[in-house]
Amino acid sequence: MAFAYLQAALNARKREGLLRQRRIIDSSAGAMIEVDGQHFLSFSGNDYLGQRQDIAVMQAWVEGISSYGVGSGASPLVTGHTRAHQQLEEFLASGLKREAALLFNSGFAANQAICQALANPNLCILSDKLMHASFVEAAKHCDGTYKRFRHNDIDHLTTLFASSNRQAPQQSQANIQDYLIATEGVFSMDGDLGRLDELHKVAQQYDAWLMVDDAHGMGVLGKTGLGSAEQLNLSQSQVPILMGTFGKGIGTSGAFVAGSQVLIDYLVNFAKHYVYSTAMPPAMAMATYASFQSLADGVKQQTLTQRIAQFRQLCLQTGVPITDSQTAIQPIVIGDPVKCVKISEDLKQLGLWVTAIRYPTVPKGTDRLRITLSASHKHTDIDAFVDALVIVLKRYQVLTHD
Template sequence: MAFEFIPRSLEQRRQQHLLRNPVMVDSSVGAIITVQNRHYLNFSSNDYLGQRQSQQVMQAWVEGIAEYGVGSGSSPLVTGHTKSHQQLEDYLADQLNRDRALLFSSGFAANQAITQALLHKDADVISDKLMHASFIDGAMHSDARFRRFRHNDLDHLDGLLGAKQHDTLVATEGVFSMDGDDGELAKISQRCVEHDAWLMVDDAHGIGVRGKTGLGSIQDSGLSQHQVPIVMGTFGKAIGTAGAFIAGSDDLISYLINFAKHYIYSTAMPPALAHATLVSFQQIADAQQQQKLMSHIARFQRLCNQAKIPVMASNSAIQPVIIGDPQRCTQVSEKLKQLGIWVSPIRYPTVSKHTDRLRITLSASHHDADIDALVDGLALALTPTSQSQ
C-alpha cells in the first residue's frame, strides 16, 4: 500500500503518548478559555500582555478593514504593500535603531527566509542548541555547513568560531521559548564581532515584554546594528496580533526583498493587521502591562518556592515545570484541567527526550487570585497520591 508509513508513524506516536491533536476553543475572554462548554484559567497562551483583546487594538483592526478591506490582495512586490505596512516597518526600524525592517506573515516564514536567502554553500551557520525549530529546519535544509553550540555555552561557541573559514551566521534567541531563560546576547555579540561573524537574534518571546517601548531584548540591551546585524521578532505573542519582521541594514533588507522567496512569493499580511500591530506597539509604550506581568512572575516564583514546586528559574512569562516523562506530563495536565486550570503538556520532539514539561505562561491578563489558584493546583496535581486517584 502506498504511503503506509503514515498510519504506522501515527500508531508509534500514540503508543509513546506523543500523539498531538488540536484543541478547539469555544471562546476566550481575558484569561479564561472555554473548551467543550467548560471554563478554564488559561496558562498556555503566549498573549503575555493581554493585547489580543485590547479595545484599542481591536478598534484599530476595524479601522484598517474599513480603509483597506480584510486582505492585502497581493504580494508586497505587486500591490500588497500599503502605507500601513510602511508605517509599521518605519516604527520598528526607528525603535530598534536599525536602517530598515521588513514584514513577514509569520515568524516561521521570517526564519526560513533568513536561512534560505543567506546560507549559501560556502557559508557556516552556528546556532544555540535550543534555537526554535523554524530556524533549525531552515538551517538543516540550507547549503551551508550547520553546527550547534551547547545552550548558552560561550566556550563551546568560541571553539566553533575558531574554525571559521567562510561567511558565518551565529543564531540565538532573546528569550528561549521552552525554558524561558535569556540568551547571552552581549557576550555572544562580542564573540561574533571578534570573529567577523554576523549575529542573528530570534526575539519572538522578548518582543513586547522587554525594552522601554516593548521592542524586546535588543532594545533592552542596547546592542547596535553592528553588534546584532539581524533581528527577528513576531507579533503573535505579546503584541497580540500576527506576523513577524526582520530588521537590519539597508543592504540586508534590500537583499531579502530581492532574494527571500518567503517574502517575494507570499501574499502580504493584511494591511488592517499591520495598522492594528502598530497601535498595539504604541499602546504598550504608554501602558503598564510589563510591570503587571513582572509582578505576576515574581508572585508565581515566590509561591512555588514556598510550596516546593520545582519550577525552573526564569524571569520571563514562560515558567516551565519539568516532568520528564510524556505520559505523566499528560496526566498532570489532565489533573489540572479537572481543577479548572489549562496548562498544556509539552513533550518530545518539541523538547528533548526526558525534558517533557508543563509550559506555564503568565499574562498581564491574570489576577493575583489566578496565580494563587495555579500554584495550589500544581501542588495537588504533582503529588503522587493525586496521580493514583
C-alpha cells in the same frame, strides 16, 4: 498499500505517549477560554500582555478593515504593500535603531527566509542548540554548513570556530568565510535569556554576524516593549539581523526582520518567503502598530513582572519545582511524557488549562508543563493556580518538599 507508513508513524507516536491532537477553543475572554462548553483559566498561551483583546488594538483592526478590506490582495511586490505596512516597518526600524525593517506573515516564514536567502557554499551557521524549529529546519537544509553549540555555552561556540579553522581577523585573513551566529532573546520552552552581550563580542572577534530571534521578547522586554535589543541597547552593528514576531507579546500576528538597508533590500529581492507570499492584511499591520503604541508606557509589562514574582515566590514556598526562568515562561519539568499528560488532564479537572509539552518539541526526558503567565491574570488567579499545582503534583510525587 501506498503510504502505509503514515498510520504506522501515528500508531508509534500514540504508543510512546507523544501523539499530538488539537482542541477547539470555542471562545476566550481575558485569561479564560471555553472548550466543549467548559471554562478554564488558561496558563498556556503566548499572549503575555493581554493585547489580543486590547480595545485600542481591536479598534485599529476595525479601522484597517474599513480602509483596506480584510486582506492585502497580493504579494508585497505587486500591490500588497500599503501605507499601513510601510508605517509599521518605519516604526520598527526607528524604534530599534535599524536602517530598515521588513514584514513577514509569520516568525516561521521569517526564519526560513533568512536562512534560504543568505545560503551559499561559504556560509557557516552556528546556532544555539535550543533555537526554534523554524530556524533549525531551514538551517539544516540550506546551502552551507550548519553547526549547533550547547545551549548558552560561549566556550563551546568558540571551539566550533576553532574546529572550522577560523582565526580572528587580526591573526589571519586566510580562509575567509561568512559566519552567522544565531540565538534567541528569550527561549520559548525554558524561558531563559540568550547571552546576547557575550555573543556579540564573539561575533565581533571572529568577524561574524549575530542574529537574534526575539519572538518571545518582543513586547515584553525593553523600556517601550521593543524587546531584547532595546533592553540591552544592542546596535545594528552588534546584532546585524534582528527577527521578532507579533503573535505573542504584541497580540496580533506576523513577524519582521530588521537590519541594514542592504540586508532588507537583499531579502526583498532574494527571500522567496517574502517575494512569493501574499502580504499580511493591512488591518493587521495597523493593529500591530497600535499594540506597540499602547505598550509604550510599560504599565502592562509591570503587571506581568508582578505576576511572575508572585508565582515564583509561591512555588518556592510550596515546593513546586520551577526553573531559574525570570520571564513569563515558567516550565515545570516532569521528565515523562505519559505522566506529564496525566498531570495536565488532572489540572483541567480543576478548571486550569496547562499544556503538556513533549518530545520532539523538547529534548527527550525533559517533558514539561509549559506554564505561561500573563498580565491578564489577576492576583487571585495566581494564588488559585499554585494551590491547584500543589494538589496535583503531590499525587505524582513531583513536589520538592511538602
